[in-house]
Amino acid sequence: MSAEQPPVDQHDVTVIAVPKGRILAEALPLLARAGVVPEPAFSDENSRALRFATQDPRIALIRVRAFDVATFVAHGAAQLGIVGSDVLAEFDYPELYAPVDLGIGHCRLSVAEPAALAEHDDPRGWSHVRVATKYPHLTAQHFARRGVQAECIKLNGAMELAPLLGLAPRIVDLVSSGRTLKENGLVEVEPIMDVSARLVVNRAAMKTRAHVFPLVEAFRRAASAQERAA
The missing domain is CATH 3.40.190.10 (Periplasmic binding protein-like II)
Known part of the structure; x- marks a missing residue:
C-alpha cells in the first residue's frame, strides 16, 4: 500500500484564468489536450463557484470575465490565462507574455x-x-x-x-x-x-515557477495538434 502524497501548498498551485463567454467552449478541448481537466462542477451551469480544482492538485482554474483575465495574470493572482488578442492590445500590460496563439476565438x-x-x-x-x-x-x-x-x-x-x-x-x-x-x-x-485567443503568462511566474514552462509547452503542443486536426 503506497503512502498518501502530502497535500499541495496552495501557494504552490498554478492558477489558470479562463474567460466566461464565447471563448470558453472552444478552450475546453484545448485544456483537455494540454492535460488540464477541470472538476465536474466546472461544467455545472448552476454553479456559482469561480475557482475550480483539476485532476492535477498543482493546477486550478478560475473563471472570470474576458477583460479581467489579463488583469488577474498581469498582477500575479493567476499565473496563466486564455484571453483574446483584443484585450491584450487594449491593456498592453508589460507584465504579460503571450507565447502561444491558441487558434481559437477568431x-x-x-x-x-x-x-x-x-x-x-x-x-x-x-x-x-x-x-x-x-x-x-x-x-x-x-x-x-x-x-x-x-x-x-x-x-x-x-x-x-x-x-x-x-x-x-x-x-x-x-x-x-x-x-x-x-x-x-x-x-x-x-x-x-x-x-484570436492567446495563452498569456505572467513574466515573473515564468521565471520563478517550475510548473509554468511545462504548461506553456503543453498548450503549444495542444494548439498545434488542434490545428493539424482542423
Whole structure:
C-alpha cells in the first residue's frame, strides 16, 4: 500500500484564468489536450463557484470575465490565462507574455454604423468621429493613425444600442458572423484588427515557477495538434 502524497501548498498551485463567454467552449478541448481537466462542477451551469480544482492538485482554474483575465495574470493572482488578442492590445500590460496563439476565438474588431448612414458615408472623409466602445485605447490609436479625432464613449456591453438611442452614431466592437449587427440595423464599415485567443503568462511566474514552462509547452503542443486536426 503506497503512502498518501502530502497535500499541495496552495501557494504552490498554478492558477489558470479562463474567460466566461464565447471563448470558453472552444478552450475546453484545448485544456483537455494540454492535460488540464477541470472538476465536474466546472461544467455545472448552476454553479456559482469561480475557482475550480483539476485532476492535477498543482493546477486550478478560475473563471472570470474576458477583460479581467489579463488583469488577474498581469498582477500575479493567476499565473496563466486564455484571453483574446483584443484585450491584450487594449491593456498592453508589460507584465504579460503571450507565447502561444491558441487558434481559437477568431473574430475581428471593427467600426460599425447604421446601414442607412453607411449608404452615403465614406470613412476616408472622416475628420472627427464619436464612437461607443469598450476599447477606448485601441479605438483612439486606430483613428489617430488615420489622422481622425475620436471621441470615445466607454461602454461595457449592449454596444449596438448606442446608435439606436443617439448616444453615438458609430461603435467599435467585436464581430464574428455579423448577425448581431444586422439584427440591430448596423453594418461593418472599417476593420481595425483580426482577433484570436492567446495563452498569456505572467513574466515573473515564468521565471520563478517550475510548473509554468511545462504548461506553456503543453498548450503549444495542444494548439498545434488542434490545428493539424482542423
